[in-house]
Amino acid sequence: MEKIEKEICTLIERNESFVMATILSQTGSTPRLPGTRMLIRKTGDIIGTIGGGLVEAQAMAAAPGLFKKGGALIASFDLNTEGIKEGMDMICGGEMEVLMEVVTPSEPTLAMFSTFLTSVAQGAKAVLVADISGVDNQGGTVRRCLYTAAGSLHGDTTMPLSTLKSLLQQTGNERSPSIIRMETGLFLAEPAFSSGTVYLFGAGHVSRQVARLTHMVGFRTIVMDDRAEFANTDRFETAEAVIVTETFDDCLASFSMDEESYIVILTRGHSHDQTVLEQAIRTEAGYIGMIGSRKKRTAIYESMIEKGYSQEALETVHSPIGIAIGGETPEEIAVSIVAELIKERSSKA
Structure with missing residues (x-):
C-alpha cells in the first residue's frame, strides 16, 4: 500500500x-x-x-x-x-x-495522501473514502476525502460527516479496501493499515539480504546491531532506520510492538540471540523468528525455561526461522525468511 x-x-x-x-x-x-x-x-x-x-x-x-x-x-x-x-x-x-x-495536483490532494501515509506509519485509524456514485463506464467525477479517528478531514470536505464516521467504523479494523453502498451513495473505503515493520536484530550477511527483500515486498525495515561497521546505511541502504546499540540488553525498550511488528533475530551469537528473544516474547509482536539449528534452539529454550519462561510462549517462536527450501547462501536463507514473513502477513489479511 x-x-x-x-x-x-x-x-x-x-x-x-x-x-x-x-x-x-x-x-x-x-x-x-x-x-x-x-x-x-x-x-x-x-x-x-x-x-x-x-x-x-x-x-x-x-x-x-x-x-x-x-x-x-x-x-x-x-x-x-x-x-x-x-x-x-x-x-x-x-x-x-x-x-x-x-x-x-493540488495542496488539498497532497495533504490527503500524505496524511494517509502518516496514519499508516503511526498505526492511527483513518479511512480514505472515494464517492464513486456518479461514475460509470461513460465517465463521471470522483469525490475523495480522508477522515481520521482524530476527526480531521482532508480532500473533499463536503461529504456528510455521518457517512465518513460510519465508513471508518465499518473498516477501521480491516486490512483491505471495501465497496460499500449506503443511502448517501456508493463508496470505495480504503482503511489505513500498515504493511508491517520488520525489526532485524543483527546486521550480518543474512540480515543485509533480508533487508533488501523486505523492502522489495513492502515492509518497513529497522536494523539494530552493536557493531557500527555492520550496522550502517551503506550496507542497509533501503532500511527505514539503522541503529547502533551499545548492548542488546533492553534493546527493544524504545520500540512499541504490535500485531504488525515482525521480530527477526539474526545476531552473531547464541547468547545475543537469547538476550533478544527473552525481550521479544514479552512484547505484542505478531511474529518472532530466530535463526539457528534445532540444537541451538533447544539449548536456548531450555535455558529460558530454567529462568521461568513458559514453554507455551516459546512455542509461538518460529525457529529455525524461514520456510524449508534447503537454502545455504545468505541470499537463499533470506528468501526463505522473507517468504515466511509474507505468509504470516497474508494470513492476517
Whole structure:
C-alpha cells in the first residue's frame, strides 16, 4: 500500500497530473486484489501494476483520452482465454472492474495522501473514502476525502460527516479496501493499515539480504546491531532506520510492538540471540523468528525455561526461522525468511 501512495505524493509535489487506476472488484482467478493501484503518466510510463498483460494494456490505452477530457470512468475487463490468443501474458481468467481517474495536483490532494501515509506509519485509524456514485463506464467525477479517528478531514470536505464516521467504523479494523453502498451513495473505503515493520536484530550477511527483500515486498525495515561497521546505511541502504546499540540488553525498550511488528533475530551469537528473544516474547509482536539449528534452539529454550519462561510462549517462536527450501547462501536463507514473513502477513489479511 504505502509504496504507491508515496509515488502519488511525489508526482503531486512535481506538479504532474496522472491517471490513477484502482481495482474496484474482481471475480475468478485475477492476479491482483481490490484496492491495488497503478499510476499512468502522460509519458505512458507506469508506476505499480494491476496485473500486467491485457488489463494493463487496455488501461494504458484509455489513459490519453482521460487526460484530454478529465474526470473518471469505470472500466470492465473480461480476462478470459481470448487474451492468450492475442499473445497477451494474462492467462488467469476472471473479470475485473477498474476505476480510472485523472488526478490533478493540488495542496488539498497532497495533504490527503500524505496524511494517509502518516496514519499508516503511526498505526492511527483513518479511512480514505472515494464517492464513486456518479461514475460509470461513460465517465463521471470522483469525490475523495480522508477522515481520521482524530476527526480531521482532508480532500473533499463536503461529504456528510455521518457517512465518513460510519465508513471508518465499518473498516477501521480491516486490512483491505471495501465497496460499500449506503443511502448517501456508493463508496470505495480504503482503511489505513500498515504493511508491517520488520525489526532485524543483527546486521550480518543474512540480515543485509533480508533487508533488501523486505523492502522489495513492502515492509518497513529497522536494523539494530552493536557493531557500527555492520550496522550502517551503506550496507542497509533501503532500511527505514539503522541503529547502533551499545548492548542488546533492553534493546527493544524504545520500540512499541504490535500485531504488525515482525521480530527477526539474526545476531552473531547464541547468547545475543537469547538476550533478544527473552525481550521479544514479552512484547505484542505478531511474529518472532530466530535463526539457528534445532540444537541451538533447544539449548536456548531450555535455558529460558530454567529462568521461568513458559514453554507455551516459546512455542509461538518460529525457529529455525524461514520456510524449508534447503537454502545455504545468505541470499537463499533470506528468501526463505522473507517468504515466511509474507505468509504470516497474508494470513492476517
